[in-house]
Structures are given as C-alpha cells and as structure tokens.
Amino acid sequence: MFDLLYKNISRHLELSGEEFERFGRPFTLRTFKRKDVVLREGDYCLFEGFVVKGCFKVYYLNESGSEQTLYFAVEGWWITDIDSLINNVPSTLNIEALEESEVLMISKKDKEKLYEEMPQIEKLFRIMNQQSSVALQRRILSLTGKTADKRYLEFLEKYPGLEQKITQQQVASYLGITHEFLSKIRKKTSLNK
Structure with a gap:
C-alpha cells in the first residue's frame, strides 16, 4: 500500500x-x-x-x-x-x-x-x-x-484507459462540452484512425 x-x-x-x-x-x-x-x-x-x-x-x-x-x-x-x-x-x-x-x-x-x-x-x-x-x-x-477535439485527445493521453471506466457524461463534463457533442467527436476520431 x-x-x-x-x-x-x-x-x-x-x-x-x-x-x-x-x-x-x-x-x-x-x-x-x-x-x-x-x-x-x-x-x-x-x-x-x-x-x-x-x-x-x-x-x-x-x-x-x-x-x-x-x-x-x-x-x-x-x-x-x-x-x-x-x-x-x-x-x-x-x-x-x-x-x-x-x-x-x-x-x-x-x-x-x-x-x-x-x-x-x-x-x-x-x-x-x-x-x-x-x-x-x-x-x-x-x-x-484549444478545440474540443484537441482537448478530447489530450484527455485520452493523460488518462489512458479511463474512458472505459467512466460515463460519457463525466468525460464531457471534464472537457466542458455536452455529451452529444462528445459523441460527434468520438465518432469523428474513430473514423480518422
């Protein structure tokens, strides 16, 4: 411990x-x-x-x-x-x-x-x-x-694996955006991979 x-x-x-x-x-x-x-x-x-x-x-x-x-x-x-x-x-x-x-x-x-x-x-x-x-x-x-897209990518880098443990609403709250807008960013990000 x-x-x-x-x-x-x-x-x-x-x-x-x-x-x-x-x-x-x-x-x-x-x-x-x-x-x-x-x-x-x-x-x-x-x-x-x-x-x-x-x-x-x-x-x-x-x-x-x-x-x-x-x-x-x-x-x-x-x-x-x-x-x-x-x-x-x-x-x-x-x-x-x-x-x-x-x-x-x-x-x-x-x-x-x-x-x-x-x-x-x-x-x-x-x-x-x-x-x-x-x-x-x-x-x-x-x-x-920074744009919400860049803040989302920073979040993923800063907190690897955390997105799977928390709700979309919590991620959106951290990013200062709505969870609907976060869904659009996630969709766009997954298409660019």
Whole structure:
C-alpha cells in the first residue's frame, strides 16, 4: 500500500527507509465504495489524500447546477480542496469515488507536524504544489485555447484507459462540452484512425 506513495515521492525527494517510515506514520488508509463522497461542497477540507487504488472525480456545481469536472484522480494522484485546506474556508469542490478505491489520508495538523520534524517534507510538498500549479495552468490554457477535439485527445493521453471506466457524461463534463457533442467527436476520431 505504501509502495506507490514511496515511488511517487521518490521522484522528488530521496528518503532513507527509516525516514520514509516516519513520513508514512501519520497517513491513514481509507476505503471508499463507488459513489462515496470524500468531500462535499460546503464542508471544510481537513485532509490531503494519495490515491493508492481506484479513481475519483473532483468537481463543482456551476451556476446552472451542472457538474463541471476539474480533474480525475487516479492511482498515484492526490486529492484535496487546497483552498479550503489552506484558508480554512468551506469547500467549493466535491470529491467522489468512481469505483472502489483506497486512499492514504493525512490531516493538515499531521502534515504541519511533519514539516517541523522533517524539513525535507516541506520541500517535497512545495515541489508537488508547483507541479500542481503547472498542471492547473495547462488545464486552463487547454480549456480556453484549444478545440474540443484537441482537448478530447489530450484527455485520452493523460488518462489512458479511463474512458472505459467512466460515463460519457463525466468525460464531457471534464472537457466542458455536452455529451452529444462528445459523441460527434468520438465518432469523428474513430473514423480518422
């Protein structure tokens, strides 16, 4: 269960076995069934979670009440509402399991304690936050500057195999289009293969 977490953080930081064990202690493994809600809009986010198994959608409800998916968190990804966590404000996001899933969760309090005990962990999370900011910037540029066809192809590249696990409506929500328009794009894409 911790192997994937170790592999993930080892890309950014070298920890000895003992240091990794110390790092891993405050994490708690939680299991979620399909459609379980990890975080609901209006609640306070008090955790960061590392997806060990499964898939989650992170979304909000727009003014018309429709779901707008920000991202899917698959194995090796992190889930949280960073605004709620850092600024202690009600969450604007919802996080829902799309299949049976396992997450290693750490509380804000335990994470802060790790920063004090292991200064290199603060560096780790700084690097991960920077990468998250880059991903967010790329997502915004894609949504505002690319055609739906290109966004669909990026989705397929970014999340290989995910399209078979989720609904067309969920893919369309991520792409910012209707599921009818997604059907046209999929048809056109399959004809061009």
